[in-house]
Amino acid sequence: MIFISFAIFAQEKKAGDEALGSRKYDDFEKPEVCGTSCHVDFFQQWKQSMMSQAYTHHWDEIEYFKLAVPHAEKDPKVAGVKAGCNGCHSPIAFLAGDVPPPKPEAR
Numbered sequence: 001m002i003f004i005s006f007a008i009f010a011q012e013k014k015a016g017d018e019a020l021g022s023r024k025y026d027d028f029e030k031p032e033v034c035g036t037s038c039h040v041d042f043f044q045q046w047k048q049s050m051m052s053q054a055y056t057h058h059w060d061e062i063e064y065f066k067l068a069v070p071h072a073e074k075d076p077k078v079a080g081v082k083a084g085c086n087g088c089h090s091p092i093a094f095l096a097g098d099v100p101p102p103k104p105e106a107r
Contacts, residue, residue, distance in 0.1 A: 021097025060089070
């Protein structure tokens with residue numbers, strides 16, 4: 001299953017804004033799947049990093065939903081922040097076209 005998901009993903013060449021909505025949530029495994037089978041060391045390093053906590057705590061919700069999204073909706077200069085920030089901070093939601101993504105409390 002993991003190989004099939006990877007093979008499908010590898011065939012897709014979309015990047016940046018073109019990648020928005022190009023995937024489904026079901027195309028991805030939970031990090032623990034990779035961390036307990038193939039990439040144990042990388043998973044342990046990632047798990048201890050701030051990146052593993054991206055978009056999972058209350059501050060992200062405040063910063064994004066209460067500050068960035070309203071600002072992006074009012075000012076065309078920063079409109080890209082509504083989706084663009086999610087490419088790194090909530091990449092699976094971005095690829096699934098879930099912009100704005102579900103709030104962190106929804107997990």
